[in-house]
Amino acid sequence: MRKNFDEELLELSTLLTEMGAAAESAIDTVIASLTDANSEIAEKALAITKNMDQMERDIENRCLKLLLRQQPMAHDLRTVSAALKMVTDLQRIGDQCANIAEMSHLLTSRGGMVKHEEIRTMAQKAASMVKQSIAAYVAHDAGAAARVVELDDEVDDLFLAVKGELVELMVKNRSQADQAIDLIIIAKYLERIADHAVNIAQWATYCVTGEIQPTN
C-alpha cells in the first residue's frame, strides 16, 4: 500500500537535504571569496544561489503535486507542509548569500579585506545550523531541532561582538569606516541566515509534534 507515496516523500527529503547542502556550500563559498578577496569565488557562490532558486521551484512543485494528488493527512500532511515552508527559508538563505557575494565583489574591488575571525566563526555556525535543522527534519528528531534553536543565541552574541568591535574600529580609524560598515552588513546577513535555520528547525519540530512554534 501507498508505495509510490512513500517513495515520493523520501525523494522530497532527499531534495531538501540536497538544497540544505547547497545552502551550506553557498555560505562556505561566499565566505571564502571574502577572506581570499577573490571575485571568481564570489561568482561561484552566486551560481550556487541561482541553482538554489531552481531547487526551490522544483521542491515547491513537488509539494503542491503531493498535496493535490495524495491529499496527505496527519504526519504526511505535516511532512509536506513543513517542506513547503522550509524551502522558502532555504531560498532566503540563498538570497542572503547572494547579497554577501555582491558585497564581496565590492570589497574586492576596493582592494581586499581585513581578515575577520568572528565573521568566519559566525558563518561556520550558521552553516552548521542549516545542516542540523534539515537533518532534524529528515530524522524526525525534535531534540535535534531544539538544539539548533539554542545555537541561535551564540550567533546573536557573535553579531553583537562583531558590531561592537567594528564600531570601535570606525571611531579609531575613519579611513576604514566604509569597510567596517560593509562588514557589519555582512555580519547581519549571517545573523539572518541563522534565523532562517531556526525557522527550518521549528518546522522540523512541527513535523514531529504538530505544534507550530511562536515566531521569535
Next chain:
Amino acid sequence: MQEGTIISARDLDLYYGENQALKKISLEIPERQVTALIGPSGCGKSTFLKTLNRMNDLVPHVRIEGLVEYRGQDIYMPKLDVTWLRRHVGMVFQKANPFPMSIYDNIAYGPRTHGIRSRKALDEIVERSLRGAAIWDEVKDRLKKPALSLSGGQQQRICIARALAVEPDVLLMDEATSALDPISTSKIEDLIADLKKQYTIIIVTHNMQQAVRISDKCAFFLMGQLVEFGDTTQLFSMPQDKRTEEYITGRFG
C-alpha cells in the same frame, strides 16, 4: 452529560446474535455541530449511527446494552415512543429513497402522519423544508411532479427536505453523498454547513476529505471500538492514536 451535549452514549454494547458489533462505546455528540464517524467497512460506525434513532430495532437478533441518551432521555427505555424519537432524530440514507409520489406529498408525508391537515400549514412546511434543503428554486414550479423524476442529487435533497419537514433536532446521514456526483456532493456539503446553524448533524462517511471539509468533530471507529474522538482538524493533522494515524494515512491492512 457535558454541557452542549445533545446525544450521549455510555458503555454501549451492541450484538448481532453472537457477534458483537459495538464495544463499550462512550461518546458525547455536541449540539449544532457536525460530527463525522469514520472507519473501515465493518468498524461499527453505521451501526452506531443507527442506534441513535433506534433503526437497529428492525434488525433481527439485535441486543443492546449500555445507555444512549437524547437530551437526557434514555432512548432505549421500554416505554419510549420510537416515533417521537425519530421525529426528533431524523435520518437520510446512502441511496436517495423518495416515496413514489409527488415532490409535495413526499415532504408533506411526515407532517400529515403527525396530524397536520390544513392546506395552508402544509404549503408552508413544504416550502420551508425545500428551502432549507436548498432545492426550492429547482422544484417550486413542479411540486406535483413525481419525486422520482428528479436527478439523484435532487432526490437526495428531497429526502433531506422530507427529514426537515417534521422539524427534527438531529439529522443522521449515512453516506448521504456517496452515490452523488461532485457537484451534487458539493451542494449537499454546503447545505450541511448551513443546516448546522439550526440542527445537530451526524454523518457517516467513507470519504475522509469530506469528513475534513465539513465536520467539526470526528470519531474514528475500528472493529467495534471507538479509537479516537476529537476536533476534526486535530484528528487529521495530529492524531493521538497510532491506529488513527495508520488509517487516515492509508497504511492499513
